[in-house]
Amino acid sequence: MPVPERMLSRIAESLFWMARYMERAEDTARILDVNYHMLLEQSQQTYRLRWEPLVNISGEQERFFQLFTLATTETVFQFLGFHEENPNSIAQCIYRARENARTIRDRISREMWQDINSLYHMVSRFRAEEEIAVGPHRFCSTIKFGSHRFHGVSDDTLPHDEGWQFLQLGRALERAEMTARIVDVEYHNLVESLMPDEKPDNHQWMAVLKSVAAYEIYRRQYHSHIDPERVAELLILHPQHPRSIRFNVATIQTSLRAITGSAPGYYINEAERLIGKLHQSLMYDRIEEIFERGLHNFLTDLQKTCREIGYQIARTYFYY
Amino acid sequence: MLQGYDLGEYYDEMFEAPGVARPHYRKVMDGVGKLAPVEFEDRRQLADLAFLLQGITFTVYSDGRGTERLFPFDLIPRVLPRSQWDKLEAGLSQRVLALNLFLEDVYGAQRILKDKQIPRSLVLSCKHFQREMIGVKVARNIYTHISGIDLVRDSKTDEFLVLEDNCRTPSGISYVLENRLVMTRTFAKVFETCEVMPIDHYPMELINILRSLAPRGTSNPVVVLLTPGIYNSAYFEHSFLAQQMGIELVEGRDLVVDNEIVYMKTIRGLTRVDVIYRRIDDEFIDPLSFRRDSLLGVSGLMGAFRAGNVALANAIGNGVADDKAIYAYVPTFIKYYLGQDPILRNVDTYLCSKEDQLKYVLENLDKLVVKAVGESGGYGMLIGPAATKEKIEDFRAKLIEDPRNYIAQPVIGLSRCPAYDPRTGKMAGRHVDLRPYCLFNGEKVIIVPGGLTRVALEPGSLVVNSSQGGGSKDTWVLRGET
Numbered sequence: 001m002p003v004p005e006r007m008l009s010r011i012a013e014s015l016f017w018m019a020r021y022m023e024r025a026e027d028t029a030r031i032l033d034v035n036y037h038m039l040l041e042q043s044q045q046t047y048r049l050r051w052e053p054l055v056n057i058s059g060e061q062e063r064f065f066q067l068f069t070l071a072t073t074e075t076v077f078q079f080l081g082f083h084e085e086n087p088n089s090i091a092q093c094i095y096r097a098r099e100n101a102r103t104i105r106d107r108i109s110r111e112m113w114q115d116i117n118s119l120y121h122m123v124s125r126f127r128a129e130e131e132i133a134v135g136p137h138r139f140c141s142t143i144k145f146g147s148h149r150f151h152g153v154s155d156d157t158l159p160h161d162e163g164w165q166f167l168q169l170g171r172a173l174e175r176a177e178m179t180a181r182i183v184d185v186e187y188h189n190l191v192e193s194l195m196p197d198e199k200p201d202n203h204q205w206m207a208v209l210k211s212v213a214a215y216e217i218y219r220r221q222y223h224s225h226i227d228p229e230r231v232a233e234l235l236i237l238h239p240q241h242p243r244s245i246r247f248n249v250a251t252i253q254t255s256l257r258a259i260t261g262s263a264p265g266y267y268i269n270e271a272e273r274l275i276g277k278l279h280q281s282l283m284y285d286r287i288e289e290i291f292e293r294g295l296h297n298f299l300t301d302l303q304k305t306c307r308e309i310g311y312q313i314a315r316t317y318f319y320y
Numbered sequence: 321m322l323q324g325y326d327l328g329e330y331y332d333e334m335f336e337a338p339g340v341a342r343p344h345y346r347k348v349m350d351g352v353g354k355l356a357p358v359e360f361e362d363r364r365q366l367a368d369l370a371f372l373l374q375g376i377t378f379t380v381y382s383d384g385r386g387t388e389r390l391f392p393f394d395l396i397p398r399v400l401p402r403s404q405w406d407k408l409e410a411g412l413s414q415r416v417l418a419l420n421l422f423l424e425d426v427y428g429a430q431r432i433l434k435d436k437q438i439p440r441s442l443v444l445s446c447k448h449f450q451r452e453m454i455g456v457k458v459a460r461n462i463y464t465h466i467s468g469i470d471l472v473r474d475s476k477t478d479e480f481l482v483l484e485d486n487c488r489t490p491s492g493i494s495y496v497l498e499n500r501l502v503m504t505r506t507f508a509k510v511f512e513t514c515e516v517m518p519i520d521h522y523p524m525e526l527i528n529i530l531r532s533l534a535p536r537g538t539s540n541p542v543v544v545l546l547t548p549g550i551y552n553s554a555y556f557e558h559s560f561l562a563q564q565m566g567i568e569l570v571e572g573r574d575l576v577v578d579n580e581i582v583y584m585k586t587i588r589g590l591t592r593v594d595v596i597y598r599r600i601d602d603e604f605i606d607p608l609s610f611r612r613d614s615l616l617g618v619s620g621l622m623g624a625f626r627a628g629n630v631a632l633a634n635a636i637g638n639g640v641a642d643d644k645a646i647y648a649y650v651p652t653f654i655k656y657y658l659g660q661d662p663i664l665r666n667v668d669t670y671l672c673s674k675e676d677q678l679k680y681v682l683e684n685l686d687k688l689v690v691k692a693v694g695e696s697g698g699y700g701m702l703i704g705p706a707a708t709k710e711k712i713e714d715f716r717a718k719l720i721e722d723p724r725n726y727i728a729q730p731v732i733g734l735s736r737c738p739a740y741d742p743r744t745g746k747m748a749g750r751h752v753d754l755r756p757y758c759l760f761n762g763e764k765v766i767i768v769p770g771g772l773t774r775v776a777l778e779p780g781s782l783v784v785n786s787s788q789g790g791g792s793k794d795t796w797v798l799r800g801e802t
Contacts, residue, residue, distance in 0.1 A: 104569075105559045113375065117373060
């Protein structure tokens with residue numbers, strides 16, 4: 001067997017960010033799509049209330065209110081879907097994912113490049129006004145399936161070497177953080193802000209589950225009406241659901257190990273140490289314990305750790 | 321599609337008389353020329369889509385975000401019979417050998433200057449003459465590993481002339497290879513009947529040359545392609561070639577020089593680099609030696625090169641050989657270094673640095689093409705017969721102020737080839753040139769048959785550069801005469 005080449009830092013970084021942007025686009029599309037359809041069935045009053053949390057999930061409240069005064073279907077879709085001044089809008093994410101692909105097109109497969117390039121051209125052809133008029137579904141499913149195809153094509157055409165591991169890292173890190181934000185924002189919005197005599201709204205929790213493709217699995221697992229604590233358990237601790245935090249933390253650990261060659265229980269860099277520690281706690285924590293300590297604090301810490309891991313990966317592999 | 325095609329007063333590559341294709345074009349005529357307009361349009365759109373999806377575009381940065389344009393591709397191939405190509409190949413080989421010997425001499429013993437075959441002041445005043453290169457020993461004495469020689473066919477004599485030499489970082493070969501790929505898909509049948517010589521060995525020939533330059537006695541040298549990055553208009557070509565050759569595509573920020581050795585930054589630390597196929601211009605390649613404000617280059621690269629620890633292709637300082645005033649002396653080089661008569665003729669050239677020639681040029685500005693000597697890409701040029709009075713006067717002032725910087729040539733009636741005009745939906749004659757890509761391995765010159773045929777898509781235009789509205793065609797060299 002030939003000796004494996006050493007991968008350029010810049011290429012590893014581009015792979016990492018390409019996957020991250022693609023995931024960000026997909027997650028945003030999922031949240032938009034599901035919420036829109038759920039809200040169609042709500043009263044006008046809740047309708048308004050419910051758009052703002054979506055902006056919060058994207059972490060772009062400040063920018064949003066610089067551009068718009070009110071969070072409505074149109075403004076939020078415009079902002080999260082297309083807006084050029086929102087660096088995390090879906091269109092911008094696809095543009096960046098493709099720019100990253102462009103800088104390494106000699107290193108990814110021809111199929112992968114053509115796929116992401118044609119997704120980009122497809123997205124550039126969407127016109128915000130037209131899409132707002134027909135509703136987000138058409139646009140969002142293009143993105144969703146574009147992202148699925150991206151992963152399918154890369155899994156099937158790239159060698160599963162270090163470069164591929166960096167793709168996994170980018171995707172899993174983004175997804176873990178996104179799920180943490182969804183649980184955090186929605187829990188606050190749907191449970192903690194309730195009046196004493198109000199009951200949590202089943203439809204809205206269903207929407208949360210659907211936005212991370214977890215509705216069916218919830219039904220099978222819990223056979224019950226929707227209980228916010230169980231939703232949190234599923235999204236944070238489920239070992240097999242591909243969008244749960246624990247699942248993605250496990251993926252990050254596996255990919256880091258594949259790169260470093262560390263044996264279980266050992267680490268050779270800070271990113272590896274942090275992910276090991278986090279994974280350990282997610283493996284053995286019970287959801288009740290997390291609630292006792294405070295869900296919001298738990299999720300805030302978790303997001304902080306994710307960011308630190310991202311930083312440590314960059315320090316170790318991209319900018320030493 | 322070709323009914324009513326007007327031959328005009330120029331040499332037509334395809335037709336010898338109205339409705340009568342030249343012998344080497346007859347099969348193309350049968351296959352492509354007889355397509356119904358609807359069928360032709362279908363294939364044209366398929367071809368365009370293939371280029372777009374593969375991202376075979378060049379980037380125009382005018383709106384901040386960068387617009388990608390397709391380099392327009394015309395479906396009618398440029399066909400050359402074998403005998404014509406053989407002569408071009410011999411002429412190009414001779415020319416490249418002479419240019420390489422000139423570079424070796426001018427940065428070495430300077431025999432040609434001592435023998436007064438070319439004015440010393442003309443050579444030393446070249447914008448691209450690099451003093452840093454004097455006395456530098458380059459790997460295997462190769463300077464022009466890759467050169468692109470621009471040829472045009474003069475309608476007066478039907479003969480190919482050399483219009484200019486590009487010995488620095490000529491681009492376009494990726495279009496040659498991709499055009500061919502799209503053509504074989506779009507017109508598989510026609511292609512099959514024509515017996516066209518293959519070109520897809522180019523990346524292999526190039527990588528062999530690059531590997532042979534490695535300074536260390538290693539069986540597995542690290543070769544990289546250095547690009548200015550995705551904002552460069554030729555970025556597609558850089559990544560394409562890196563991929564085809566299976567080498568790393570690097571940017572300046574990926575490389576560091578330590579103790580006159582070049583390394584690239586990998587996720588497992590620094591890896592030594594042996595050979596760099598650089599697609600960054602001399603001025604930007606090393607901020608320590610050339611332009612200090614360059615963010616694209618690698619500090620200390622020139623030092624590593626001089627020390628012989630890394631090979632560069634092409635060498636630094638090649639611009640002295642493709643300066644448009646030096647061009648006039650290339651036939652002299654061929655005689656002086658090779659003792660041969662030039663196989664391919666130059667276009668007559670007036671050096672404005674010579675007083676009598678400047679006088680003639682100034683008197684005939686409205687009839688001549690004037691070019692700045694160090695420019696390329698169709699910039700800094702005056703086409704007298706097509707220019708406004710203001711532009712002519714503007715150039716007159718420039719010529720008087722800085723005569724060394726200009727040459728003039730008679731307007732050459734470039735041959736034409738049918739090309740599709742989307743505005744009329746018909747074929748029309750458009751002027752073409754030809755840029756073959758010549759590889760030099762230290763012993764012989766290797767040229768993949770054909771090259772890039774560029775076509776001026778604007779009616780009547782003589783400027784074929786992509787930045788000025790030019791497109792391209794696939795170039796077919798036939799195995800035989802028909």
